[in-house]
Amino acid sequence: MTVTGLRIGVVGGSIAGCAMAIAAVRAGAEVTVHERSDGALQERGFGIVMPPPLHRELVADGYLGADMETVPVESRVWLTRAPGGRSARELARQTAPVAACNWGLLWRALHARVRAGVYRRGLPVESVARAASGRGLIRTRDGEREYDIVVGADGFRSVTRERMAPDVRPVPAGYLAWRGTVPMDVLGDLTGPLELLRNAWVTLGFPGGHAVFYAIPGPVPGSRLLAHVVYGTAPRGADPGAYVGELAGEHFPAEWAEVVMRAAPGARTHHPVADLMAPRVAEPPFLLAGDAAGVTRPHTASGAVKALQDALCLERALRDASSVAGALGRYADERTAEGARLVELGRRLGRDLVEHTPDWAAMGPAEVEAWSRAALGGDRSYLYGDVHRP
Numbered sequence: 001m002t003v004t005g006l007r008i009g010v011v012g013g014s015i016a017g018c019a020m021a022i023a024a025v026r027a028g029a030e031v032t033v034h035e036r037s038d039g040a041l042q043e044r045g046f047g048i049v050m051p052p053p054l055h056r057e058l059v060a061d062g063y064l065g066a067d068m069e070t071v072p073v074e075s076r077v078w079l080t081r082a083p084g085g086r087s088a089r090e091l092a093r094q095t096a097p098v099a100a101c102n103w104g105l106l107w108r109a110l111h112a113r114v115r116a117g118v119y120r121r122g123l124p125v126e127s128v129a130r131a132a133s134g135r136g137l138i139r140t141r142d143g144e145r146e147y148d149i150v151v152g153a154d155g156f157r158s159v160t161r162e163r164m165a166p167d168v169r170p171v172p173a174g175y176l177a178w179r180g181t182v183p184m185d186v187l188g189d190l191t192g193p194l195e196l197l198r199n200a201w202v203t204l205g206f207p208g209g210h211a212v213f214y215a216i217p218g219p220v221p222g223s224r225l226l227a228h229v230v231y232g233t234a235p236r237g238a239d240p241g242a243y244v245g246e247l248a249g250e251h252f253p254a255e256w257a258e259v260v261m262r263a264a265p266g267a268r269t270h271h272p273v274a275d276l277m278a279p280r281v282a283e284p285p286f287l288l289a290g291d292a293a294g295v296t297r298p299h300t301a302s303g304a305v306k307a308l309q310d311a312l313c314l315e316r317a318l319r320d321a322s323s324v325a326g327a328l329g330r331y332a333d334e335r336t337a338e339g340a341r342l343v344e345l346g347r348r349l350g351r352d353l354v355e356h357t358p359d360w361a362a363m364g365p366a367e368v369e370a371w372s373r374a375a376l377g378g379d380r381s382y383l384y385g386d387v388h389r390p
Helices: 015-027 051-059 103-111 159-164 191-196 240-251 253-260 305-319 325-357 365-376
Strands: 007-011 030-034 047-050 069-081 087-102 127-130 137-140 143-146 149-152 171-183 200-206 211-217 223-231 267-276 287-290
Touching: 007 015, 007 069, 007 137, 007 143, 015 030, 015 047, 015 149, 015 240, 015 305, 047 051, 047 103, 047 211, 047 223, 051 087, 051 305, 069 211, 087 103, 087 200, 087 211, 103 267, 127 159, 137 149, 159 223, 171 253, 171 325, 171 365, 191 200, 191 253, 211 253, 211 365, 223 240, 223 325, 240 253, 240 267, 267 325, 287 325, 305 325, 325 365
Parallel strands: 007 030, 007 149, 069 200, 149 287
Antiparallel strands: 047 087, 069 087, 127 137, 137 143, 171 223, 171 267, 200 211, 211 223
């Protein structure tokens, strides 16, 4: 399809919105991004990871510059606390390469490739609608604009998804995720974690949950942060924000508990885990991307990954289809199925990593391998390397 002159409006200017704008411009469309925030977003978010092949593809295709820092590691190490003590016991190692990123640096790298004048800040989208012409309308306080395609990249509380699928609501998992980052240079005395994280990322199992630790680029070139996320349930009446310290003190090896304790208040957050999925992620003239299309439990590490893959799919669909309807139909077929797969995978992993945790202390390499295969249930996940393969 020749898309020169096709007008595309993107609701939301975060990672998904910037990536979709780049995709549309690369396919020849005229794009406007509507971002509600009046300031820069690079301070938002914590650590994320992506498959190294996806990172290489994004650099080769011009979505990201080769100068955007990542921390690539090849191995996943499984730990638990040794029975009767506060030291760590290694359970297993798996080959599971990831490229670890800083959310803010990733947003900055994508935003830099969205042309000046295309990105409109500080104008929240009040509503989206279908015009009499069949095109899409985006309404903000300074008026309304008509587009051939309206891309909803407006996150968990998407007004675009509400227009397309008003009955879709988040499904709570019943537990929390605590996230935090700590500058590596204040952890110099924690030699065990620092040495292990030079070449690996870590999953730490405990009764009723697990935690993940990995190094990411810091805000200053060459600096490093230690990112962590802890999954578990806070007792009724407990302060959820403070409880993660109690949980780490009770269940983690001493050095790993110390990592969690040293996260400054401004570098930590927590939220209930939930998921949702739109029944179909495109219906002309509307299209959903990133968390607007579907939110998976974080165990899949697919939030930013899915948004970036959505953008690559949109570019292909716009280039190859003979009409807007055809392009959106292809996008919907591919990305609805993938989103549904990831939601189901996240639920299985949440069940086995949090809701019904195994006896971590009794496990070794063979048991971790067998457990991983059972949790994946024949599915695939880059976080488990080759485990899913027969």
